[in-house]
Amino acid sequence: MANTVVTEANTKIPVDYKKKRRQELWRRTKKNKMLYLMILPGIIYFLIYKYLPMYGLIISFMDYKPYLGITGSEWVGFEHFRRLFSSPEFWSIFRNTLVLFALQIFVFFPIPIIISLMLNEVRHSFYKRGIQTLIYIPHFMSWVVIVSISFVMFTLDDGIINSMLEVFGFEKINFLMSSDWFRPMYILQVIWREAGWGTIIFLAAITAVDPQLYEAAKIDGATRLRQMWHITLPAIRSVIIVLLILKIGDVLELGFEHVYLLLNSSNREVAEIFDTYVYVAGIQQGQFSYSTAVGFFKGAVGLVMVIFANKLAKLFDEEGIY
Amino acid sequence: MTKKRRKNRVSVGSKVFDTFNYILLGLIGLITILPFIHVLGSSFATSAEIADTTFLLFPTEFSLNAYRYIFSTDTIFKALGVSISVTIGGTIWSMFLSTLTAYGLSRRDLIGRRHINFLIVFTMLFNGGMIPTFLVVQQTGLLDSLLALIVPVSINAFNMIILRSFFLNLPQGLEESAKIDGANDFGILFRIVIPISLPAIATISLFYAVTYWNTYMHAILYLSDAGKWPVQVLLRQIVVLASGISYDGSSFTDVPPPEVTVKMATIVVATVPVLLVYPFLQKYFTKGALLGSVKG
Numbered sequence: 001m002a003n004t005v006v007t008e009a010n011t012k013i014p015v016d017y018k019k020k021r022r023q024e025l026w027r028r029t030k031k032n033k034m035l036y037l038m039i040l041p042g043i044i045y046f047l048i049y050k051y052l053p054m055y056g057l058i059i060s061f062m063d064y065k066p067y068l069g070i071t072g073s074e075w076v077g078f079e080h081f082r083r084l085f086s087s088p089e090f091w092s093i094f095r096n097t098l099v100l101f102a103l104q105i106f107v108f109f110p111i112p113i114i115i116s117l118m119l120n121e122v123r124h125s126f127y128k129r130g131i132q133t134l135i136y137i138p139h140f141m142s143w144v145v146i147v148s149i150s151f152v153m154f155t156l157d158d159g160i161i162n163s164m165l166e167v168f169g170f171e172k173i174n175f176l177m178s179s180d181w182f183r184p185m186y187i188l189q190v191i192w193r194e195a196g197w198g199t200i201i202f203l204a205a206i207t208a209v210d211p212q213l214y215e216a217a218k219i220d221g222a223t224r225l226r227q228m229w230h231i232t233l234p235a236i237r238s239v240i241i242v243l244l245i246l247k248i249g250d251v252l253e254l255g256f257e258h259v260y261l262l263l264n265s266s267n268r269e270v271a272e273i274f275d276t277y278v279y280v281a282g283i284q285q286g287q288f289s290y291s292t293a294v295g296f297f298k299g300a301v302g303l304v305m306v307i308f309a310n311k312l313a314k315l316f317d318e319e320g321i322y
Numbered sequence: 323m324t325k326k327r328r329k330n331r332v333s334v335g336s337k338v339f340d341t342f343n344y345i346l347l348g349l350i351g352l353i354t355i356l357p358f359i360h361v362l363g364s365s366f367a368t369s370a371e372i373a374d375t376t377f378l379l380f381p382t383e384f385s386l387n388a389y390r391y392i393f394s395t396d397t398i399f400k401a402l403g404v405s406i407s408v409t410i411g412g413t414i415w416s417m418f419l420s421t422l423t424a425y426g427l428s429r430r431d432l433i434g435r436r437h438i439n440f441l442i443v444f445t446m447l448f449n450g451g452m453i454p455t456f457l458v459v460q461q462t463g464l465l466d467s468l469l470a471l472i473v474p475v476s477i478n479a480f481n482m483i484i485l486r487s488f489f490l491n492l493p494q495g496l497e498e499s500a501k502i503d504g505a506n507d508f509g510i511l512f513r514i515v516i517p518i519s520l521p522a523i524a525t526i527s528l529f530y531a532v533t534y535w536n537t538y539m540h541a542i543l544y545l546s547d548a549g550k551w552p553v554q555v556l557l558r559q560i561v562v563l564a565s566g567i568s569y570d571g572s573s574f575t576d577v578p579p580p581e582v583t584v585k586m587a588t589i590v591v592a593t594v595p596v597l598l599v600y601p602f603l604q605k606y607f608t609k610g611a612l613l614g615s616v617k618g
Contacts, residue, residue, distance in 0.1 A: 145592055
């Protein structure tokens with residue numbers, strides 16, 4: 001019974017039956033009231049904690065006063081945005097954000113792909129699984145734990161890294177409080193935490209490759225490296241592109257927690273990014289409207305980047321993410 | 323037999339490649355795990371040995387002083403209590419809501435599911451950001467309550483989508499036969515769908531549990547009462563701020579500047595629960611993460 005209803009609604013119906021079809025839809029909607037009841041709590045959650053904050057973005061056009069609320073606060077138009085774009089601090093934050101983003105794309109992104117290709121060439125499955133087990137672990141650690149580990153290892157006085165530098169006759173380096181070392185430390189921690197986890201999806205894509213292709217390549221005399229380059233890599237091309245889009249969409253999501261934990265007074269000029277700036281200006285200094293404008297700008301750029309990256313993927317004949 | 327034949331065919335170049343590959347992967351594995359072993363080893367060492375430059379992985383003199391010290395006040399017990407209750411309560415709550423939503427949206431006969439689905443996916447691409455979300459949390463009266471660590475993140479859109487894809491791939495005949503037997507939608511979900519979806523449920527539960535255990539940002543955003551801080555915030559106070567490398571000037575007054583071994587021990591305490599569940603659930607989550615990759 002239920003089956004016939006579904007097929008009827010899915011087949012093309014002549015114009016005369018449009019009204020009938022609408023009645024049919026309504027009947028099906030009513031029939032599924034229990035399913036709607038089921039998704040209701042979820043919908044309410046998304047409305048309150050995801051869509052209500054989007055509505056709250058309008059305070060970036062106001063001089064928001066907590067005791068007056070959204071309805072009572074005064075409109076100021078684009079003033080906060082004007083202030084934002086004219087401050088030299090903004091451009092330095094923008095630059096810092098872009099640099100970290102570039103590190104993510106150009107330094108981090110290829111690494112899981114390379115590790116996947118390497119793992120794929122391992123023939124002893126116990127060795128392969130052993131390595132995988134190890135390299136997934138850091139993904140489950142909080143940024144606090146990871147930053148803490150790097151703090152105790154890289155600290156100036158008794159950290160193991162500086163002790164080793166000393167043993168080998170080098171100068172000690174103040175990794176944690178130097179603006180030169182902030183970016184390397186940042187990306188190393190990202191790689192250490194996420195590179196292993198990132199292999200899961202590429203390895204899955206690789207298993208779908210037809211083994212006959214390798215056989216054919218071998219007969220043509222292709223070496224292992226050539227097989228990787230001409231067979232494995234093209235085979236996972238679409239997965240790479242989809243993940244790249246997602247990454248580009250995350251353009252400004254560099255991780256508030258991670259950067260905030262690494263941030264200190266001596267690396268601030270290179271470490272301050274949009275997220276940390278929003279936190280300090282908004283939560284700590286109470287400039288709600290201004291910091292909302294900063295966050296709005298960031299979110300809007302992110303959204304534009306996803307749409308752009310998706311268009312680009314389609315241009316290259318790939319599916320994209322929506 | 324076949325193995326032998328293959329071996330004979332392997333060229334020198336291929337062998338060099340393999341050796342190089344195996345060694346490099348081994349190194350990657352080591353680099354991943356050594357910092358943990360260093361921290362674990364240090365936490366059981368004496369401070370005197372740490373000061374010695376030769377210390378690397380295993381202490382020669384085993385000491386529990388660091389652990390005795392951090393467990394001597396009730397600060398850590400409180401923080402662990404908060405983390406454990408938020409993790410358990412949060413995971414159950416999130417799984418309950420996510421499963422209901424995911425199952426409802428996985429049913430092909432639900433009209434409007436595509437639109438609702440898009441609205442949920444959209445929240446992954448764009449959100450109101452920190453301040454508007456803070457204001458909503460404030461207005462819903464959650465500030466300074468442990469619920470602030472749970473309710474505003476009740477459903478993770480990505481996790482929900484993974485679950486939904488899993489449910490979508492179940493054979494449809496199951497539901498139909500259950501319906502003929504007179505089961506309603508809730509009955510089908512709880513008596514049939516959930517029992518056969520345990521691998522997916524376990525994976526997503528692990529993801530939620532890890533997120534709740536690792537919660538840090540929401541705690542510093544929404545909780546000003548230090549007595550409600552989870553263990554991650556405490557860890558930050560002990561390791562990062564006590565190194566004098568502070569940024570916002572907040573300080574941790576309950577405890578004097580801790581020794582290195584104490585910092586190490588606190589890291590271990592904040593990490594161990596995750597490491598304990600990891601081996602049990604590992605076989606599930608690779609599968610689960612793959613499901614996420616085929617989302618539509």
